[in-house]
Amino acid sequence: MSALFERMAIIGLGLIGSSVARVVRQHGIADHISVCARSPETRQAATDLGLADAVFADPAKAVADADFVLLCTPLGTYKTLAEAFAPSLKPGAIVSDVGSVKGSAIRDVGPFMPDGVTFVPGHPVAGTENSGPHSGFAELFDRRWCILTPPDGTDENAVNTVADFWREAGSEIEIMDAAHHDLVLAVTSHLPHLIAYNIVGTADDLAKVTESEVIKFAAGGFRDFTRIAASDPVMWRDIFLTNRDAVLEMLGRFTEDLSALQKAIRYKDGEELEALFTRTRHIRREVIDAEQADPDEAPEDTY
Amino acid sequence: MSALFERMAIIGLGLIGSSVARVVRQHGIADHISVCARSPETRQAATDLGLADAVFADPAKAVADADFVLLCTPLGTYKTLAEAFAPSLKPGAIVSDVGSVKGSAIRDVGPFMPDGVTFVPGHPVAGTENSGPHSGFAELFDRRWCILTPPDGTDENAVNTVADFWREAGSEIEIMDAAHHDLVLAVTSHLPHLIAYNIVGTADDLAKVTESEVIKFAAGGFRDFTRIAASDPVMWRDIFLTNRDAVLEMLGRFTEDLSALQKAIRYKDGEELEALFTRTRHIRREVIDAEQADPDEAPEDTY
Numbered sequence: 001m002s003a004l005f006e007r008m009a010i011i012g013l014g015l016i017g018s019s020v021a022r023v024v025r026q027h028g029i030a031d032h033i034s035v036c037a038r039s040p041e042t043r044q045a046a047t048d049l050g051l052a053d054a055v056f057a058d059p060a061k062a063v064a065d066a067d068f069v070l071l072c073t074p075l076g077t078y079k080t081l082a083e084a085f086a087p088s089l090k091p092g093a094i095v096s097d098v099g100s101v102k103g104s105a106i107r108d109v110g111p112f113m114p115d116g117v118t119f120v121p122g123h124p125v126a127g128t129e130n131s132g133p134h135s136g137f138a139e140l141f142d143r144r145w146c147i148l149t150p151p152d153g154t155d156e157n158a159v160n161t162v163a164d165f166w167r168e169a170g171s172e173i174e175i176m177d178a179a180h181h182d183l184v185l186a187v188t189s190h191l192p193h194l195i196a197y198n199i200v201g202t203a204d205d206l207a208k209v210t211e212s213e214v215i216k217f218a219a220g221g222f223r224d225f226t227r228i229a230a231s232d233p234v235m236w237r238d239i240f241l242t243n244r245d246a247v248l249e250m251l252g253r254f255t256e257d258l259s260a261l262q263k264a265i266r267y268k269d270g271e272e273l274e275a276l277f278t279r280t281r282h283i284r285r286e287v288i289d290a291e292q293a294d295p296d297e298a299p300e301d302t303y
Numbered sequence: 304m305s306a307l308f309e310r311m312a313i314i315g316l317g318l319i320g321s322s323v324a325r326v327v328r329q330h331g332i333a334d335h336i337s338v339c340a341r342s343p344e345t346r347q348a349a350t351d352l353g354l355a356d357a358v359f360a361d362p363a364k365a366v367a368d369a370d371f372v373l374l375c376t377p378l379g380t381y382k383t384l385a386e387a388f389a390p391s392l393k394p395g396a397i398v399s400d401v402g403s404v405k406g407s408a409i410r411d412v413g414p415f416m417p418d419g420v421t422f423v424p425g426h427p428v429a430g431t432e433n434s435g436p437h438s439g440f441a442e443l444f445d446r447r448w449c450i451l452t453p454p455d456g457t458d459e460n461a462v463n464t465v466a467d468f469w470r471e472a473g474s475e476i477e478i479m480d481a482a483h484h485d486l487v488l489a490v491t492s493h494l495p496h497l498i499a500y501n502i503v504g505t506a507d508d509l510a511k512v513t514e515s516e517v518i519k520f521a522a523g524g525f526r527d528f529t530r531i532a533a534s535d536p537v538m539w540r541d542i543f544l545t546n547r548d549a550v551l552e553m554l555g556r557f558t559e560d561l562s563a564l565q566k567a568i569r570y571k572d573g574e575e576l577e578a579l580f581t582r583t584r585h586i587r588r589e590v591i592d593a594e595q596a597d598p599d600e601a602p603e604d605t606y
Contacts (some may be wrong), residue, residue: 163333203597222590223590229584258554
């Protein structure tokens with residue numbers, strides 16, 4: 001089978017970018033990979049790990065001659081990068097990204113795309129709490145969803161090609177409107193991360209009071225939150241800044257519900273507590289049934 | 304090595320009770336196990352699984368002749384059960400429990416203990432999201448902390464014996480004041496569970512709006528919360544009702560911090576967001592260093 005692309009450029013070689021490079025290599029999805037990375041250490045890692053045929057600090061040089069350009073940097077860098085590399089794009093090139101917020105991606109990248117170049121916004125819903133070029137692995141996208149959010153009028157062939165790219169990387173494809181994506185992800189991803197960051201921060205303040213006992217007895221449930229709250233700080237800063245409205249909306253609902261729960265505890269309303277806890281228990285089963293969690297995963301401590 | 308106890312009684316055969324029975328059998332910690340369970344199904348399971356030498360519906364019958372009685376039922380049942388079995392306790396018997404709140408355990412069980420019987424409150428900080436006699440396993444307590452909170456004046460020999468019991472089950476022992484335990488666990492366990500229950504409830508309401516997309520894209524971070532929020536509803540209802548003051552205090556701090564975070568998002572204060580997310584990242588490392596999480600655990604999706 002011939003490669004989907006002759007030449008591909010990956011801008012940014014963190015967890016996602018380096019996992020993309022690995023799966024592209026392993027599955028032969030592109031014949032040639034150019035990598036652009038800002039730091040000399042990451043460029044060295046790209047070479048050492050054999051993830052690039054050419055390595056550049058300048059995004060404009062990295063994208064020249066590329067059939068497919070994949071933006072894998074934090075959302076806050078999109079505008080500057082798109083402006084920098086747009087003039088060097090080859091006619092007919094396809095540009096995509098992996099960012100967790102699609103409204104801002106379209107707003108920041110779209111306007112810079114020259115005629116004959118198509119931007120297909122994408123979001124592989126996959127990741128770990130680890131960062132950097134050494135943390136990637138080729139199986140990261142396997143059986144995960146990749147959501148594409150092409151604006152109305154986007155060239156269909158380009159959308160299909162990007163879909164094929166992610167399918168070859170192991171993912172399943174879902175196509176939806178950018179605003180809807182940003183709302184759904186605000187619930188399933190952004191709010192959970194915000195809450196995890198917050199509770200770990202609250203507990204950290206208390207750990208200073210309780211002489212590290214918060215760490216010592218973390219197996220009681222807190223531990224799970226520390227994993228999520230170890231995710232990349234810059235990436236997540238940009239997610240909250242760019243998906244601000246949807247996150248604030250979801251946070252409002254969460255706080256409303258939490259106030260009701262607080263009141264139930266204060267007034268010792270055991271029935272209301274038990275009713276909620278019984279309802280939430282079913283959701284776990286639905287998540288497992290949807291094959292988004294492994295029922296056989298090693299039991300972890302929770303209390 | 305001879306058994307630590309000749310006769311032991313386990314009241315309640317859920318995840319914890321049945322795991323205790325398994326490890327007692329496997330390590331020969333007691334020669335004879337009496338099990339008390341309310342439901343005929345659980346009593347049948349105790350027999351089928353070979354976890355009991357004798358099975359009773361009546362707690363008073365289960366504790367007769369026992370050297371060691373371990374209460375493994377939800378906190379809300381303690382008072383009624385203690386009152387019911389106290390008159391049948393043998394002189395010199397030791398009574399302990401596994402409840403997640405120690406202040407209420409002392410308040411509800413202590414007063415019923417006859418002269419010559421010692422109550423040593425305990426809390427093995429271990430568990431999974433699964434419930435019932437079939438969900439237990441002998442390794443549950445292995446390398447986990449068991450916290451004992453004997454009130455001032457508790458017989459030292461009895462405390463040492465209960466400590467030996469948990470050491471033989473694989474645990475490490477920590478001794479602390481009940482009020483302090485309840486505060487530490489409010490942070491490391493009760494608040495995380497409350498938050499997880501709440502966010503899963505909020506998302507469930509939204510799932511009805513977004514046509515199951517919340518379930519479909521749960522790998523974005525939400526998934527981890529569903530696991531914790533699948534924990535036993537009655538057990539957790541009782542934890543929040545009995546540790547009300549400490550939970551409300553911690554919830555107050557959490558909400559305060561969340562309001563500050565919400566404000567930072569609203570006013571696009573990227574520096575504050577990044578500072579918090581950088582700080583919380585270190586905590587994960589501390590938890591791993593304290594051997595309360597496995598750095599080699601399979602990477603899980605988080606965004």
